[in-house]
Amino acid sequence: MAGFDDLASERSKAQFDVEEMKVIWAGSRHTLEVSDRISRLVANDPVFRKDTRTMLSRKDLFKNTLRKAAHAWKRIIELRLSEEEAAELRFYVDEPAFMDLHWGMFIPTIKGQGTEEQQQKWLPLAYKMKIIGCYAQTELGHGSNVQGLETTATFDPQTDEFIIHSPTLTSSKWWPGGLGKVSTHAVVYGRLIIDSKDYGVNGFIVQLRSLDDHLPLPGITIGDIGMKFGSGAYNTMDNGVLRFDHVRIPRDQMLMRVSQVTREGKLVQSNVPWQLVYGTMVYVRQKIVSDASCALSRAVCIATRYSAVRRQFGLQSNGIETQVIDYKTQQSRLFPLLASAYAFRFVGEWLKWLYMDVNQRLQASDFSTLPEAHACTAGLKSLTTSATADGIEECRKLCGGHGYLCSSGLPELFAVYIPACTYEGDNIVLLLQVARFLIKTVSQLGSGKEPVGTTVYMGRVEQLMQCHCAVQKGFLELSADLVQAAVAHCQLIVVSKFIEKLQQDIPGKGVKGQLEALCNIYALFILHKHLGDFLSTGCITPKQASLANAQLRSLYSQVRPNAIALVDAFNYTDHYLSSVLGRYDGNVYPKLYEEAWKDPLNDSVVPDGYQEYIQPILKQQLRNARL
Ligand SMILES: CCCCCCCC/C=C\CCCCCCCCCCCCC/C=C/C(=O)SCCNC(=O)CCNC(=O)[C@H](O)C(C)(C)COP(=O)(O)OP(=O)(O)OC[C@H]1O[C@@H](n2cnc3c(N)ncnc32)[C@H](O)[C@@H]1OP(=O)(O)O
Numbered sequence: 001m002a003g004f005d006d007l008a009s010e011r012s013k014a015q016f017d018v019e020e021m022k023v024i025w026a027g028s029r030h031t032l033e034v035s036d037r038i039s040r041l042v043a044n045d046p047v048f049r050k051d052t053r054t055m056l057s058r059k060d061l062f063k064n065t066l067r068k069a070a071h072a073w074k075r076i077i078e079l080r081l082s083e084e085e086a087a088e089l090r091f092y093v094d095e096p097a098f099m100d101l102h103w104g105m106f107i108p109t110i111k112g113q114g115t116e117e118q119q120q121k122w123l124p125l126a127y128k129m130k131i132i133g134c135y136a137q138t139e140l141g142h143g144s145n146v147q148g149l150e151t152t153a154t155f156d157p158q159t160d161e162f163i164i165h166s167p168t169l170t171s172s173k174w175w176p177g178g179l180g181k182v183s184t185h186a187v188v189y190g191r192l193i194i195d196s197k198d199y200g201v202n203g204f205i206v207q208l209r210s211l212d213d214h215l216p217l218p219g220i221t222i223g224d225i226g227m228k229f230g231s232g233a234y235n236t237m238d239n240g241v242l243r244f245d246h247v248r249i250p251r252d253q254m255l256m257r258v259s260q261v262t263r264e265g266k267l268v269q270s271n272v273p274w275q276l277v278y279g280t281m282v283y284v285r286q287k288i289v290s291d292a293s294c295a296l297s298r299a300v301c302i303a304t305r306y307s308a309v310r311r312q313f314g315l316q317s318n319g320i321e322t323q324v325i326d327y328k329t330q331q332s333r334l335f336p337l338l339a340s341a342y343a344f345r346f347v348g349e350w351l352k353w354l355y356m357d358v359n360q361r362l363q364a365s366d367f368s369t370l371p372e373a374h375a376c377t378a379g380l381k382s383l384t385t386s387a388t389a390d391g392i393e394e395c396r397k398l399c400g401g402h403g404y405l406c407s408s409g410l411p412e413l414f415a416v417y418i419p420a421c422t423y424e425g426d427n428i429v430l431l432l433q434v435a436r437f438l439i440k441t442v443s444q445l446g447s448g449k450e451p452v453g454t455t456v457y458m459g460r461v462e463q464l465m466q467c468h469c470a471v472q473k474g475f476l477e478l479s480a481d482l483v484q485a486a487v488a489h490c491q492l493i494v495v496s497k498f499i500e501k502l503q504q505d506i507p508g509k510g511v512k513g514q515l516e517a518l519c520n521i522y523a524l525f526i527l528h529k530h531l532g533d534f535l536s537t538g539c540i541t542p543k544q545a546s547l548a549n550a551q552l553r554s555l556y557s558q559v560r561p562n563a564i565a566l567v568d569a570f571n572y573t574d575h576y577l578s579s580v581l582g583r584y585d586g587n588v589y590p591k592l593y594e595e596a597w598k599d600p601l602n603d604s605v606v607p608d609g610y611q612e613y614i615q616p617i618l619k620q621q622l623r624n625a626r627l
């Protein structure tokens with residue numbers, strides 16, 4: 001039967017050891033074992049079903065998410081899962097929820113910005129989930145411009161408290177996930193005011209709801225901000241609105257690792273850079289880069305499997321049509337995305353290392369690598385999320401009409417994913433940060449300070465000094481071009497980290513060869529995409545450009561027989577993919593047919609509303625009434 005046979009035959013053609021590639025993708029044999037075990041645990045648990053998600057009303061959807069979160073937490077306790085296993089469980093449950101913000105932002109903020117005493121007080125409560133926290137930074141009027149936040153935290157020396165207040169409508173906290181209906185606490189970012197003097201934005205731990213009856217505490221107005229893009233998707237999250245009316249908190253609830261306010265109301269700066277107030281964003285941006293490879297690989301897995309099952313035109317001698325994956329146009333759209341998924345995986349691994357390194361240095365009061373860590377996390381977050389969002393949409397198109405059905409899994413994946421281009425920093429705003437970092441590096445070139453890390457290549461490019469003079473005349477005027485320069489810098493990082501990966505010991509028959517092909521596809525595809533820039537700057541000649549294109553075509557042919565095995569190496573369960581088109585067994589058509597009948601519209605043969613609206617038209621009662 002079509003599908004079954006197609007994918008089985010594809011798998012038999014693979015020229016490399018898929019099991020070893022799974023290890024490379026997972027990062028280690030241990031990680032593969034954990035991820036494999038937990039993904040099956042989730043797939044086999046009926047509470048974690050997600051096939052009806054797109055059809056539920058918001059209330060039912062949200063309640064179901066609460067049920068899943070409670071069940072997940074119960075299983076984590078019962079099975080004594082480690083932090084690594086719990087994170088895998090969250091990943092495979094595959095449903096954005098308040099837990100993400102509690103574990104992914106609230107706890108890391110206390111760890112990164114709290115003093116030891118504050119950590120000792122708050123972390124045990126948070127780890128046991130006796131309190132649930134969120135990250136309340138963005139306001140109705142300001143998201144990107146963090147220094148423009150309006151919420152105030154005024155020190156009252158009489159009572160040794162801060163008064164948290166929302167002075168305007170635009171100062172309402174707006175967007176924080178987990179805030180709307182669940183969180184009992186929040187890290188709230190607001191302006192520190194002492195003696196009428198404004199000391200800029202700092203973080204404060206504020207209790208929002210009673211731990212007895214979950215009602216908002218006095219002076220607090222709180223709610224959900226409403227439905228978001230798509231059905232199911234990010235609507236499982238209670239993104240919230242929050243206003244404070246002179247809410248008092250004890251002085252020791254200001255996060256005081258960066259600066260402290262004494263009992264007398266004096267501000268004392270510690271030796272850590274003030275930018276650490278932005279530290280949680282660096283951590284999360286790094287995580288978002290790893291997640292990009294997951295979302296893109298998931299879409300690519302669906303599109304690749306379906307492209308091997310789907311046949312159109314070109315009857316062969318046996319009377320069967322051509323698999324669409326054999327069309328060169330399909331390959332030239334699909335294989336660069338496959339290569340990108342692997343490229344983002346490896347750059348994500350490297351970024352994780354960079355983040356751990358900068359963290360260790362911070363503990364030892366070495367702050368020298370913080371600007372580079374900020375630039376790399378900001379730039380790579382921007383590059384990988386934009387490419388992934390575009391890539392998911394391309395995968396939908398690669399699946400033709402069926403890709404538009406919710407049962408393909410692609411619409412919901414797209415709807416859940418696209419806000420990643422905005423949250424944790426709008427992608428353009430983040431690229432401007434990278435541009436600023438690059439210009440600063442260039443400006444130091446003549447001063448004897450050698451560029452290091454990801455900017456080391458700059459020391460070798462003489463024209464850069466002139467660039468600097470030009471940019472000095474107007475950063476804002478040139479910002480659109482600077483953003484392109486920032487993207488190019490980040491692309492260079494992605495390609496170099498892929499090449500560095502290939503220099504490691506890579507066991508398994510044919511595995512290294514496949515990765516080399518993917519690395520070359522990624523690099524040549526970027527070159528192809530920006531051919532105009534490469535040619536106009538004289539970096540390559542037209543002859544080299546056409547050789548590169550020919551090489552790209554030849555690489556596609558090299559990858560073609562291995563395409564299915566390369567997506568099998570992601571080791572995704574059917575539950576995680578939640579796509580009829582991407583099924584492991586390729587049994588697409590019978591399952592598509594079956595899925596259609598599950599739609600609530602098919603509960604009755606004659607639809608609700610027939611008698612009120614269809615029958616009168618058919619019987620021409622409406623027309624007669626008007627005549
Ligand atoms: C149902 C199932 C449940 C299962 C449950 C299972 C249990 C769970 C178990 C485990 C679960 C684990 C879960 C983990 C999940 C983890 C994922 C987390 C989920 C993520 C969800 C995301 C939700 C979204 C959150 C948000 O969006 S939060 C808000 C983010 N906001 C922004 O990003 C704002 C963007 N703006 C800025 O960052 C800045 O304001 C700015 C644009 C950088 C401008 O800053 P500003 O100071 O005004 O200007 P500058 O002059 O440019 O900068 C000054 C200076 O600072 C440097 N700088 C800037 N930023 C940084 C930084 N971040 N770090 C270091 N340095 C920085 C800049 O370079 C300048 O330096 P110089 O002066 O030296 O040049």
Ligand SMILES: Cc1cc2nc3c(=O)[nH]c(=O)nc-3n(C[C@H](O)[C@H](O)[C@H](O)COP(=O)(O)OP(=O)(O)OC[C@H]3O[C@@H](n4cnc5c(N)ncnc54)[C@H](O)[C@@H]3O)c2cc1C
Nearest residue numbers: 135136137138142143144175176177419422423424425428
């Ligand atoms: C799903 C989702 C979840 C979120 N979760 C949280 C959360 O948990 N906690 C939290 O605090 N926040 C959260 N946010 C808010 C998020 O961090 C902000 O929306 C984000 O930082 C962008 O800020 P903004 O909305 O103010 O966009 P704006 O800055 O208003 O952007 C609007 C446009 O202006 C452009 N622009 C802005 N500044 C510049 C500039 N200097 N130069 C050139 N162009 C510029 C942008 O590129 C964009 O095109 C969430 C947002 C979403 C969508």
